[in-house]
Amino acid sequence: MDTKKTIHSLSDEILENLGRLVAIDSQLGTPAEGMPFGEGPAKALAEGLKIAEELGFKTVNLDNYCGYAEMGEGEEIVGIAGHLDIVPVGGDWTYDPFKLTRDGDYVYGRGTTDDKGPVLEALYAMKLLRDSGVKLNKRVRLIMGCNEETGSKCMEHYNQVAEELSCGFTPDANFPCIHGEKxxxxxxxxxxxxxxxxxxxxxxxxxxxxxxxxxxxxxxxxxxxxxxxxxxxxxxxxxxxxxxxxxxxxxxxxxxxxxxxxxxxxxxxxxxxxxxxxxxxxxxxxxxxxxxxxxxxxxxxxxxxxxxxxxxxxxxxxxxxxxxxxxxxxxxxxxxxxxxxxxxxxxxxxxxxxxxxxxxxxxGEPLFFPRESPLVNALYKAYTDVTGDTENQPMVIGGGTYAKSLKNIIAFGPEKTGIDYRIHGADEYLLVSGMEESVLIYMEAIRNLLAI
CATH class of the missing domain: 3.30.70.360 (Alpha-Beta Plaits)
Structure with a gap:
């Protein structure tokens, strides 16, 4: 199987599903019964889990705080944690922030890079690995959170009601790899x-x-x-x-x-x-x-x-x-x-x-994993094997991610160094070419984590 060609053939499908998520205004709303972060985040979670079910994954909704899609068997869990909530629109947008708009390699909309797009990149990486017949000696679990931008209470709830992750990553920062967060x-x-x-x-x-x-x-x-x-x-x-x-x-x-x-x-x-x-x-x-x-x-x-x-x-x-x-x-x-x-x-x-x-x-306390740790090495190797880029090295960032809320994970992609994706600003976008490459990188990352 030519994996790159397969990913490219799925590109329109991924974008169509991303459009379903971008169309939902999932910024923090007024809490209501059964919706701890308001109606928008609950709708986004329901839609995200529905997409995962359509792709053949088992899904679980954890009280609308967060939910997950899972494949494989075993005691250990390779975790991937992304978020479906967004920051307020703000700024002067050229495009409708809640309508996915493509212009060549650019796709605009709130959440395209932070973090609805990366959630789908990880989900399709799981799908392609599953469909390839790779041996799953551990469970692989994609967690979709609803409160990353305003406190990560969703992951506090996950830690109370769900199992601890053995290792993993959050696709909510930069490549090549984040081994520390201020x-x-x-x-x-x-x-x-x-x-x-x-x-x-x-x-x-x-x-x-x-x-x-x-x-x-x-x-x-x-x-x-x-x-x-x-x-x-x-x-x-x-x-x-x-x-x-x-x-x-x-x-x-x-x-x-x-x-x-x-x-x-x-x-x-x-x-x-x-x-x-x-x-x-x-x-x-x-x-x-x-x-x-x-x-x-x-x-x-x-x-x-x-x-x-x-x-x-x-x-x-x-x-x-x-x-x-x-x-x-x-x-x-x-x-x-x-x-x-x-x-x-x-x-x-x-x-x-x-x-x-x-x-x-x-x-709040910082997060730091030594550069030589197995988790950092596994993810960095996935990045370099796919891209050939050895000039950029694992880094420490100022942003905070789910890595501070969940044990044994670090941030990993999808943003490339030197590119301003306008997250938290007007006309946030992703690059379709980058999206396809990220799917491939995340496939390799999951393989490497299964081997740890």
């Missing part, structure tokens, strides 16, 4: 005194604030100074309008995932920076610029740090005003060699002054 610290900043009338921007905490609207008093000469400062910033769009003694500032930056905030332009951060440059004197403007800023490295909090596996990064995702108080989310990705106590000590003297305060909400 820890995540979540903080909130609050104004104490501010002349800013209102400021609202961003749509999720784990992505750079890409648009922001701010209202301030129209001080004499401020409009012209602001327009000059904004024109020199790296914004996609901006405007300053004056009405009833107030200035309304609109800023459009560039979206990016919180694990790589330097790829984006923080519209809120730029607005604060430009207010200061324009001479707008304000306590919270000073606090934000000195403690958070636009550098993305945590230096304002005394947290600038790097180890052999990567830098600490800081992302401001949401800014909002309630009852005269401005709040800002702060998402920090912490290098794997830092412990919680280290993080707290680094910033303890920078959390509050007369102008504002910052609260540490939580600090």
């Amino acid at each position: 820890g995540r610290a979540f903080l909130m900043a609050y104004s104490k005194n501010t002349r800013i009338i209102s400021m609202n921007g961003g749509f999720v905490a784990n992505a750079v604030c890409d648009t922001c609207t701010t209202v301030v008093p129209a001080d004499a000469g401020l409009k012209e100074k602001l327009e000059k400062a904004l024109s020199e910033a790296k914004l996609q769009e901006y405007s300053v309008t004056k009405e009833n003694g107030e200035l309304t500032i609109y800023a459009k930056g560039v979206p990016a995932h919180a694990s790589t905030p330097a790829f984006g332009v923080n519209a809120a951060g730029v607005t604060f920076e430009c207010l200061a440059k324009a001479g707008f004197e304000d306590d919270f403007v000073e606090f934000y610029n000195s403690h958070i800023g636009t550098d993305c490295d945590g230096s304002g909090l005394g947290m600038k740090f790097a180890d052999d596996y990567g830098d600490l990064t800081l992302c401001n995702g949401i800014v909002k005003t309630e009852d005269g108080v401005i709040s800002c989310t702060i998402d920090i990705r912490v290098p794997v060699t830092l412990k919680e106590a280290d993080v707290r000590k680094m910033c303890e003297n920078r959390l509050e002054d007369n102008h504002g305060r910052i609260e540490i909400v939580e600090i």
